[in-house]
Amino acid sequence: MKEITRRDFIKITSAGLIGAAISKPVFNFIPPFLQKDHTPPLESELTKSPTVCDICFWKCAGWAWKDKKGNIVKLTGNHLDPHSNGRLCPRGTGGLGAYYDTDRLKRPLIRVGKPGSQKFKEATWDEAFDYIVDKMKQIEAKYGREAMALFMHGTTGPHFEYLWEAYGSQTYAEPAIAQCLVSREVGFIATFGQGLGSPEPTDTRNTKCLVLIGNHIGENMHNGHVQEMSAAIDHGATIITVDPRFSTAAAHSKYWLPIKPGTDIALLLAWMHVIIYEDLYDKDYVQKNTYGFDYLKDHVKNFTPEWAATITTLDPNLIRKTAYEMAKAAPAVIIHPGRHTAWYGDDTQRERAIAILNALLGSWGRRGGFYLPEKVDLPKFPHPPFPEPRWSWRTITTDKFKYAIAGVTNVLIDHSLPEYDGPYKIKGWFVVATNLIQSIPDQQKTIRALQNQDLVVVVDILPTEITGYADVILPEATYLERYDLIRNNHHRTPNLALRAPAVEPKYETKPGWWIARELGIRLGLEKYYPWKTIEEVLDWQLRQVGTSLEEMLKVGVKHFDRKTPLYIPDGVNWPFPTNTGKIELYSTDLAAMGYDPMPVYKKHEDPPAGYLRLIYGRVPMHSFGRTINNPYLNELRSENHLWVHPKVAKLMGLENGQEVWLENQDGKVSSFAVKVRITERIRPDSVYLPHGFGQKSKLLHRAYGRGALDNELITKVNLDPITGSTGMRSNFVKILTSKPQKANS
């Protein structure tokens, strides 16, 4: 039995303390009067304003609480909010650390010296804008407006997407799509005619059986889902977790299937086989709603649990037993689609298999399966029509990836490289709230692309690694200091949520909407910005649906009536927006595009001798690399550990806490050491490294050099031929026990 004791915890935290003592200002935000009378203020002595958390994409609505001096003292959830149900996750609760972080970007910076020299001088906003506009005009004259690419993330993204469309470039990508969920969306669109969106409409709190495949709810703190999984545990739902690692979800599961990585499709096909050939599928539902059942039946004929067992290394009886559990619970069963699904390059097909299995069990549109989400029909603020660009992300993407539904960052990077000499050249990068060096695999390529640009602008809150490659850095205000567009995500009931500033922007930072508008006006796009402040836009929009900014400032979240049913009503012939109007077990779209119309298992590479498969994942107190420097969250987890099975540890003579380095199949070595954690919780053929640590920007004082960054070791990317999704799980590592020459200090 191995415990982390309080003493360890204190050790961990006191290490944080030493860091804090060096960068003393961390303590600034403990309101001084509290240090004297030691009594925390009552909520009745505080004032609150509505916010929407920006620490991750879940976008929980909450309240920012301020004391009499105007300091933000805490953040809590809004009880009206279906994303948070009044409870923020640890990252959201610690979100005030993002505001108080003294490492923040404070004022605009312009590069001095050679490109990539990483030397900057402080500038005024006017100087920064002048520099950018001048360069953008030069790029436009030489290559056209389309040559300015936009990479964006999060709630700041839409302000710049609007600017780009007004400017006349649709050369943009949201890295988070191809790196994460595009294959899942397309897999479900090809099956049900619609994707899942966010939050995924899984009716988890009402389910009787939840199947998680490589989806670690509880380590990913997708707030509403974590809460609903807990509710499902309360009422005795069966949880089945398929994961090469004994995840937190596995710890709460009735069944754990420690699958061999890369073989999930074989398992899914075997489950389909059992459910079809043992007559366990929802006959009425399948007959009424699906297309291609006979093709599918024939397709999975030979995919028995025994066949899958040899591939997945799982016990065939366990495969059968878990299929029975699903069938018993149906239709209140969820084979969860997951979210980060860019794994092996056949991800759309794996997601198709998940979608098909749900269809066979009749869970789509059913209580305890997937509900039918609805959102508010919120009109956009009127604007003149956007100019049509000569080419866009579509031009350069959909010839290769026929089912791509959004720009693929890797494709944009390819068009930014010096060796690209086609007609669709990218010569300027505008990078909004995304650290591409860390989030995109094959870092060297990204850096070469960056160095080939005539202009690189980065808009961010922290001096992340990519800011070092910028010509101009624009410091954005945090979510606690700004308005953004109304949150209008679908859910069980349509609802809107407002993010309003709790405080004025610190330093010389500015809200994203302001930065985009100012730049737009300087680019001669005044007609797209007939408003002065975003409050005008928000109030206009809100009034169209019968509320107002004034009301939203009081309530934070407002619900609206549904117009459509939450579940498919009995006896109704539900229209599915696919070619056949049915759930397509056999995909006519995929067939027409020349892809496999039904999922096929294809073998993926095994680790070469002496190598282990690199599995990455998340810790619940961080949002990837974005929060590692947050003073509160850094304290909870300041570095990652490499999970190693005891057998491997014994073989290599490794000890708990020992520092090691990693070298991947292409000879790439981790920059920093990582400590070993010997644990039974991982398969012996794999190692596990939580993502986001090992930050390389020295300006992130708490995060720099603590642990190893998985992304550095992901040099092999398997692009999904259907969507362009960037599969990152076919990378293998060797453990090095002494410091290699290539590593950093």
Added chain:
Amino acid sequence: MRYAMAVDTRKCVGCGDCVVACQTENNVPLGYARDWIVEIVKGSYPNTLKVHFESRRCHHCDDPPCVRVCPTGASHIVEGGIVKVTPEECIGCGACIEACPYEARYFHPDGYVDKCTFCDHRVKNGQDPACVEVCPTHCLIFGDLDDPESPVSKVLKEREYYTLAPDAGTHPNLFFLK
């Protein structure tokens, strides 16, 4: 009135939200914590493996050695059995830290010993402690053991539970549901 807390280990995911919520609610300085998480791994890969998390804090013992050893009376018991420290009376001798079998106390950088208060400033106003209110898995359950209808009384009646170091004779009021 006897306040107590139950931690449902079937649901806790070890996320640390309870730790951050406590820090921001009670202005616990960075580098310190009143509550913390323990991960317990038993068995071996792949068939007998079991993992659970415990969110720990002061147990607000019925018979608290920390209070017994305090030379100044700074450590004391208040309404509902909550064990507290009066900072102004604490001389920072650390006897209570030694005496507590649960490592529940720490030295505050302002020169006194600090610990979980069950958020009595909130409880007095009918609110739950900050950690209980924030926990996204709803695995912390708080209430009055003297009230058979309180959530904590009810859950202790329905579920099996264990306590830590029962042999220490402290009669702890932090229960872990199996």
